[in-house]
Amino acid sequence: MTMKKKSVFLYQASTAEVQVGPMRLTQYPIQVLLIFAKEDNQSNGFWWACDRAGYRCNVAWTLESALECFLDKHQEIIVIDHRNSKYFDAEDICRSIRATELSEHTVILAVQFMENSSVTACYNELVQIEHGEVRSQFKLRACNALFTALDHCQEAVEITSEDHVIQVGREIFCFVLTESGSYKCKNRRKDSVDVKSITSQSSDAPSLQTRRYSSMARIHSMTIEAPITKVINIINAAQENSPITVAEALDRVLEILRTTELYSPQLGTKDEDPHTSDLVGGLMNDGLRRLSGNEYVFSKNMNLSHTHLPVPNTISDVPPCIAQLLDNEESWDFNIFELEAVTNKRPLVYLGLKVFARFGVSEFLNCSEATLRAWLQVIEANYHSSNSYHNSTHAADVLHATAFFLGKERVKGSLDHLDEVAALIAATIHDVDHPGRTNSFLCNAGSELAVLYNDTAVLESHHTALAFQLTTKDSKYNIFKNIDRNRYRTLRQAIIDMVLATEMTKHFEHVNKFVNSINKPMNDGSNTECTTNIKNFPDNQTLIKRMMIKCADVANPCRPLELCIEWAGRISEEYFAQTDEEKRQGLPVVMPVFDRNTCSIPKSQISFIDYFITDMFDAWDAFAHLPVLMQHLANNYKHWKTLDDLKCKSLRLPSENNN
Numbered sequence: 001m002t003m004k005k006k007s008v009f010l011y012q013a014s015t016a017e018v019q020v021g022p023m024r025l026t027q028y029p030i031q032v033l034l035i036f037a038k039e040d041n042q043s044n045g046f047w048w049a050c051d052r053a054g055y056r057c058n059v060a061w062t063l064e065s066a067l068e069c070f071l072d073k074h075q076e077i078i079v080i081d082h083r084n085s086k087y088f089d090a091e092d093i094c095r096s097i098r099a100t101e102l103s104e105h106t107v108i109l110a111v112q113f114m115e116n117s118s119v120t121a122c123y124n125e126l127v128q129i130e131h132g133e134v135r136s137q138f139k140l141r142a143c144n145a146l147f148t149a150l151d152h153c154q155e156a157v158e159i160t161s162e163d164h165v166i167q168v169g170r171e172i173f174c175f176v177l178t179e180s181g182s183y184k185c186k187n188r189r190k191d192s193v194d195v196k197s198i199t200s201q202s203s204d205a206p207s208l209q210t211r212r213y214s215s216m217a218r219i220h221s222m223t224i225e226a227p228i229t230k231v232i233n234i235i236n237a238a239q240e241n242s243p244i245t246v247a248e249a250l251d252r253v254l255e256i257l258r259t260t261e262l263y264s265p266q267l268g269t270k271d272e273d274p275h276t277s278d279l280v281g282g283l284m285n286d287g288l289r290r291l292s293g294n295e296y297v298f299s300k301n302m303n304l305s306h307t308h309l310p311v312p313n314t315i316s317d318v319p320p321c322i323a324q325l326l327d328n329e330e331s332w333d334f335n336i337f338e339l340e341a342v343t344n345k346r347p348l349v350y351l352g353l354k355v356f357a358r359f360g361v362s363e364f365l366n367c368s369e370a371t372l373r374a375w376l377q378v379i380e381a382n383y384h385s386s387n388s389y390h391n392s393t394h395a396a397d398v399l400h401a402t403a404f405f406l407g408k409e410r411v412k413g414s415l416d417h418l419d420e421v422a423a424l425i426a427a428t429i430h431d432v433d434h435p436g437r438t439n440s441f442l443c444n445a446g447s448e449l450a451v452l453y454n455d456t457a458v459l460e461s462h463h464t465a466l467a468f469q470l471t472t473k474d475s476k477y478n479i480f481k482n483i484d485r486n487r488y489r490t491l492r493q494a495i496i497d498m499v500l501a502t503e504m505t506k507h508f509e510h511v512n513k514f515v516n517s518i519n520k521p522m523n524d525g526s527n528t529e530c531t532t533n534i535k536n537f538p539d540n541q542t543l544i545k546r547m548m549i550k551c552a553d554v555a556n557p558c559r560p561l562e563l564c565i566e567w568a569g570r571i572s573e574e575y576f577a578q579t580d581e582e583k584r585q586g587l588p589v590v591m592p593v594f595d596r597n598t599c600s601i602p603k604s605q606i607s608f609i610d611y612f613i614t615d616m617f618d619a620w621d622a623f624a625h626l627p628v629l630m631q632h633l634a635n636n637y638k639h640w641k642t643l644d645d646l647k648c649k650s651l652r653l654p655s656e657n658n659n
């Protein structure tokens with residue numbers, strides 16, 4: 001049996017179709033060149049393997065014949081015998097082939113020693129190479145051709161040889177830029193669209209038509225492309241080869257993608273519960289129904305000297321009753337209202353000192369405990385104790401929740417010390433100088449702050465800006481004074497990002513990004529893998545920090561029932577006060593259900609939990625593992641449901657109120 005006899009069979013090879021983006025290319029049978037010193041089992045093994053795989057095969061026994069054959073056929077795979085240097089120099093052959101212009105896309109394989117000469121072993125080897133490197137080279141060649149052509153054109157594009165046939169992979173296709181701006185790449189044999197026919201169908205004057213094409217071409221050749229544009233282009237391309245049902249579904253996808261509010265669920269207009277729509281309108285709008293001329297002036301509380309405050313000198317000399325309470329600070333069920341009472345409504349300084357010490361904040365910032373204390377003091381003093389909800393007890397509560405979350409294994413494993421410090425500072429400052437009114441109210445009232453921040457994230461911008469002003473105004477409060485510029489900038493950036501994330505207009509954006517980037521990929525690996533992956537991606541750390549402060553900010557429905565009820569009472573009272581004032585001043589009432597004469601607090605809590613809390617805490621629990629919180633949430637929800645079923649509108653059943 002000699003190899004030459006077999007060549008007759010080798011021409012029955014078949015073609016394969018390869019998809020590259022929107023292009024469908026035909027790959028003609030792979031050509032293989034065997035360069036062997038002599039015929040033996042190994043060379044025969046490859047020969048018969050090529051036969052089995054449907055490849056075209058040539059054999060060469062010398063350098064000269066190998067080169068001649070390669071220059072003629074440009075084989076995709078070359079197998080060189082590298083076992084027997086006595087007869088010829090394999091490396092020299094390899095170098096000579098590589099020196100030729102067209103060898104760039106050829107895969108060269110060296111047979112080092114008599115490995116496995118069985119046809120099956122050789123076949124497996126070759127097929128693997130075909131589907132790996134050869135296929136990649138093939139796609140690369142197609143893309144190269146395409147980009148080279150694109151580079152040379154300004155308008156609609158058709159890539160062909162001189163006789164209107166393109167031979168990228170020896171397939172015929174043309175590439176057209178349509179009037180709507182999407183690329184179409186069609187198989188010319190089926191239903192090709194070429195530029196000339198489009199142009200001649202148009203009734204526009206040629207010059208106008210040319211201009212339009214060239215400007216579209218320019219738009220499409222923009223190198224700075226927004227991710228959403230890339231996504232839309234990919235979908236456009238995928239539509240090309242899709243069945244009509246898929247193409248239509250993708251049309252709907254495109255329509256959604258082109259709208260701006262990607263992360264905001266659309267509330268039904270008719271049957272929506274008014275509690276939900278009021279909460280959503282009140283918390284997620286920036287006051288589109290804004291009136292001018294009704295300036296809202298909130299109480300200025302910029303007092304920086306607070307000698308009247310009972311402030312400890314160090315964490316170790318707090319009064320025993322406070323110290324005793326703080327012993328339980330690491331528990332989720334810690335009672336912040338007791339701390340509020342024993343500290344004379346200044347829980348933030350005491351809890352802050354304890355928690356910041358636990359997380360080594362002074363050490364990280366290289367600042368004294370005295371500076372930290374003075375800072376906590378000035379921040380707390382700028383919370384309004386007259387607000388029923390947004391006072392320093394709420395800030396202390398959010399700080400407490402943040403510290404609790406930072407203690408969870410997965411959170412700890414995903415973040416750096418800088419992130420921990422940033423999160424604790426962000427929680428502390430996140431509502432400073434809150435006027436007890438919502439963003440919508442401030443915008444409607446045309447308040448100074450709304451004007452300053454252009455009706456956009458008004459309160460959150462103010463909390464952050466004021467906190468940095470207060471901190472850096474005087475070196476005795478300046479906890480950042482001893483850290484270097486770069487560290488300060490990173491820390492500042494992280495703090496700003498977290499406080500701005502508490503703005504409710506972005507609620508669904510933050511939750512959805514967290515679910516998509518953290519929860520979903522998390523299921524694919526081990527815990528260590530997961531946290532390592534997160535640590536390597538600062539963007540993911542950012543999503544975690546945002547989610548953490550958001551959850552800490554609205555964790556009150558996950559607190560033990562009594563605490564949850566107290567918080568619900570406080571936020572309702574603050575909303576009622578806002579409605580009272582809106583009515584008094586003739587401003588639009590942003591949350592009409594929060595009218596103290598008619599409001600059902602249980603209904604409002606059910607809506608708040610249904611709309612904002614359940615999904616977010618499900619996602620956060622899936623990451624941080626928080627069974628205690630989830631249990632409280634379920635209990636509390638049941639509490640509100642029971643009251644609502646009994647048509648009770650207050651915080652407790654009348655019988656419980658008497659207790």
Ligand code: AMP
Binds near residue numbers: 430431502567604
């Ligand atoms: P922040 O103003 O930073 O505290 O953002 C949290 C938002 O959630 C605020 O607008 C609160 O009014 C709102 N919120 C928090 N807890 C509740 C609750 N239990 N019921 C209704 N709204 C709440």
Ligand code: ZN
Binds near residue numbers: 394398430431502553
């Ligand atoms: Zn808050």
